[in-house]
Amino acid sequence: MSQIDPRRGIPRTDALLTLPAVAEARTRLGDHVVRALVRDAQDRARRGDLDPEQVKSSLLEQLSHSSATTLRPVLNATGVVVHTNLGRAPLSKAAVDALVAASGYVDVELDLTTGARSQRGVAARAALRAACPAAEDALVVNNGAAALVLATTALSAGKEVVVSRGELIEIGAGFRLPDLIASTGAALREVGTTNRTHLRDYAEALGPQTGCILKVHPSNFAVLGFTAAVGLRELRPLASEYGVPLVADLGSGLLGPDPLLPEEPDAATALSDGADVVTASGDKLLGGPQAGMVLGRAEIITRLARHPLARAVRADKLALAALEATVAGAAAPVTQALHADPDHLRTRAERLAAAVGAGVVAHDGRVGGGGAPGVPLRGWAVRLPEAVAAALRTGEPAVLPRVHDGACLLDLRCVPPDDDERLLAAVRAALDRIG
Numbered sequence: 471m472s473q474i475d476p477r478r479g480i481p482r483t484d485a486l487l488t489l490p491a492v493a494e495a496r497t498r499l500g501d502h503v504v505r506a507l508v509r510d511a512q513d514r515a516r517r518g519d520l521d522p523e524q525v526k527s528s529l530l531e532q533l534s535h536s537s538a539t540t541l542r543p544v545l546n547a548t549g550v551v552v553h554t555n556l557g558r559a560p561l562s563k564a565a566v567d568a569l570v571a572a573s574g575y576v577d578v579e580l581d582l583t584t585g586a587r588s589q590r591g592v593a594a595r596a597a598l599r600a601a602c603p604a605a606e607d608a609l610v611v612n613n614g615a616a617a618l619v620l621a622t623t624a625l626s627a628g629k630e631v632v633v634s635r636g637e638l639i640e641i642g643a644g645f646r647l648p649d650l651i652a653s654t655g656a657a658l659r660e661v662g663t664t665n666r667t668h669l670r671d672y673a674e675a676l677g678p679q680t681g682c683i684l685k686v687h688p689s690n691f692a693v694l695g696f697t698a699a700v701g702l703r704e705l706r707p708l709a710s711e712y713g714v715p716l717v718a719d720l721g722s723g724l725l726g727p728d729p730l731l732p733e734e735p736d737a738a739t740a741l742s743d744g745a746d747v748v749t750a751s752g753d754k755l756l757g758g759p760q761a762g763m764v765l766g767r768a769e770i771i772t773r774l775a776r777h778p779l780a781r782a783v784r785a786d787k788l789a790l791a792a793l794e795a796t797v798a799g800a801a802a803p804v805t806q807a808l809h810a811d812p813d814h815l816r817t818r819a820e821r822l823a824a825a826v827g828a829g830v831v832a833h834d835g836r837v838g839g840g841g842a843p844g845v846p847l848r849g850w851a852v853r854l855p856e857a858v859a860a861a862l863r864t865g866e867p868a869v870l871p872r873v874h875d876g877a878c879l880l881d882l883r884c885v886p887p888d889d890d891e892r893l894l895a896a897v898r899a900a901l902d903r904i905g
Contacts, residue, residue, distance in 0.1 A: 477516055477522065479523065480512050480516065480525055481522070481525050481526055483505070483508055483512070486508050486511075486529060487504070487505075487508065489526070491530050491534075492504060492508075492529070492533065495533040498538065499533075499536060499537075500538070503536070503538075507532050507533060507536065510532075511528050514528070543867060544867070544869070544870050545867055545868070545870070545885050545893055546560075546870055546884040546885065547862075547869055547870060547871045547872070547879075547881055547885055547893070548835075548870055548871065548872045548881060548884070549835030549847070549851065549872060549879075549883050549884065550835065550872075551804055551808055551836070551837055552753075552754050552804060552837060552838040552839030553838050553839070553884075554839055556870065558754060558839055559753045559757045559758060559759075559803070559804045560757075560803045561757075561758070561796070561802070562757065562795065562796060562799055562800065562801075562803060564795040564800065565759065565791075565793075565795040565796045565802070566792075568791040568792050569791060569792050571791065572787045572792075573788070576787055576791070578590060578591075578790065590784065590790075591609075591784075594794040594797075595608045595609065597797040598610075598797055600797075601725050601797045601798075602725045602726065602737050602738050602741075602765055603738075604738045604741035604742050604765075605741055605748070605765035605766055606767050606768040606771070607767070607768040607771035608764065608765045609763075609764040609765075609771050609774055609775050609780070610764075610784075610785045610789070610790060610793060611761070611762040611763075611783040611785055612760070612761065612762060612783050612784065612786075613760050613761065613762045613783075614719075614723075614750060614751030614752075614754075615641070615645065615650060615762070617749035617750070617763060617764045617783075618749045618762075619653070619654055619779070619783070620764065620774055620777065620779050620780060620783055621747055621764060621774060622651050622656050622682065623656070623779050624773055624774045624777040624779070624780075625715050625717070625747075626654070626656035626682050627654055628655060628656070628681075629656060629657070629679055629680060629681030630657045630658070630675075630679050631651050631657070631658055631659065631681055632659045632661060632672060632676065632680055632683045632684065633647075633651075633658060633659070633660065633661070633683075633684040633685075633686065634662045634667040634671075634685075634686075634699065635660045635661065636662065636663070636664050636688070636693060636697075636699065637684075637685065637688060638660065638686075639688050639689060641689065641840070647686060651684075656681055661675045664693070665693055665695070665696060665697045665698075666696065667698060667699055667700055669705070672700060672705065673708055676708065676714065677712070680714045681714065681715075682717050683708075683709055683715070683717065684718075684719065685705070685716070685717070685718045685719070686718075687719065687722070687735050689840030689841070689843065692843055702716065702718060702744045703743045709744070709746070715747060715770055716744060716745050716746050716747075717745065717746065717747045717748075718745040718748045718749070719749045719750075720736070720737060720740060720748055721750060721751060721754070721840050721841070722735075722751065722754045722839065722840060722841040722842075723750040723751045723753070723754045723755045723756035723758075723763065724737065725737050725738060726738045727739060728808075730809060730845075731808075731837070731841070731842045731845060733845075734837075734841060734842045741765065741766060746766050746767050746770055747764060747765070747766035747767065747770050747771070747774075748763075748764070748766055749762065749763065750762070751763070751839075752793050752796070753839075754804075754839040754841055755808075755837070755839075756796060756797070756802070758792055758796035759792040759793055759796070761785050761789045762783070763793075803884075803886070807883050807884045808837065810847075810883050815849045815850050815881075815882055815883060816830065818882045818890060819851060819852050820850075821890070822880070822882070822890065822893065822897070823853075825894055825898075826852075826854075826894070826897050826898060826901060828852050828853060829853045830850050830852055830853065831850065831851055831879070832848075832851075833849055833851035833872075833879055833881050834846035834847060835847035835848075835883045849882075850881070850882075851872070851879040851880055852879070852880040852882075852897075853878075853879060854879075854901075855877070855904070856876055856877055857878075858878045858900050858901060858904060859873050859878040861899075861900035861903040862878070862896060862900045865899055865900050865903070866896070867892055869893060869896045869897075880897070
C-alpha cells in the first residue's frame, strides 16, 4: 500500500484567505503581500521545513508582525540628538498632527476664500518669517543641499562662486561641496588656504565673472591653531562694492542664537551680519521634517522662487505642514533633548539601573547631524554588558544604545520620559535573551 504524501495536508490557498485574521490583514496590507505570505508558508511546508499542520499558525504569526512599511520605530539611547541614521529629528506632536491633517486633501495651493490658485507654501514661509524677523522672505525646498544648489544655480550659473578653501567640506554620504556646486553650472573660485583666508583673498577674486560669495559653516570638524577666516560682517562691504550676493550656508537650521551652542551659527545673526541669503536644513537643530530653508532679502528669494529649478526641489505638502507646525508650535523634541536637565537625566538613569541591577556612569551626549562639533552635552548613562547591545537592537521595541569601551551604554537624553517603562521592558527582555 502506497504511503499518502504528507504534502496533501497543506491548507489550500482559498481556505487560508478566508480565515478571519487573514481577511483582517487584507484590510491593512496589499492583497499581493498577503498572498505572498500565504505562498511562503505553503512553500516551506512543501520543502519539509514546516509541518503541514503548522502552516496556518505560522501564517497567522507572520501576519501579526507584518505592516505596510518595513521601517521600525527605534528608541534612541545613544545620547546623539540629531542622529542621521535614525532619520535625524523626531517630530513634535504638533508636527505629527499636522502631517496627519495634510495626508488628505489640503489647501496647499488654493485660496479657499476666492477659490483661486494660491502660492505654494505661503503659511510655512510666513511662519519662518515670524520666527526669524531678520529675514524679509523665506522659501522651503526638499532638503538643505537643495537649498544651496538652488541658491548657487540661480545666482551663479555660468559664473563663479567665490569660496574659501577651508570651507570646501564633504557632507554626509560622501557628497562634496565642490561637486555639488559644479553640478549647478557654476565654477568654483577657491581663495585662501585650508587654514587661513583673508579679506584680500576675496577682494582679489571678485570681478565681472563673480556670481556670489559663499560662506559655508564647516560641519563635523574644527580647524584649530594657526588659522584665520573672514566673517560675514567683513565681507558685507566687499559684496556691496562689487554688487554680488553674499550667501551663508549654515547647515544646522538654528534660527536664533542658543546660549548652549555659542559657536553654532544661526540665521538671525547671519542675516544681521550682512548675509543676503541663508540656507539651512529643517531636520537638524530646528527639529522639523527633512526640508531646506532659504531665508533673506525678498528680492533674491523671489528670484530663487521663480527659477525653473525651484519646481524640481520644492517641498511637498507633508513637509510644508510639519515645518510650519514645528516653527509655530511648542519646543520640538530636539530642543527638549538638547536642554535636558542633567539632574533629571541622572534620576531617570538611576531608576532604570536599579530595576535591572546595573550601574550609572557620567556620559556626554552630542548634538549630531554636523551641529556644534565637539560640544559635550553633560548627562548620564546606564552601563550594561556589551553583549546586551545586539539584543536591544533586535528586540521589541528596538533600542539603539552606544557601544563604548567594552560596555553597552544607555543615555536617556533622547528617550521621551513616557517611554521609560518600554525601555525598561526592552532591557529586561534583552538581558533574558543573553542569559
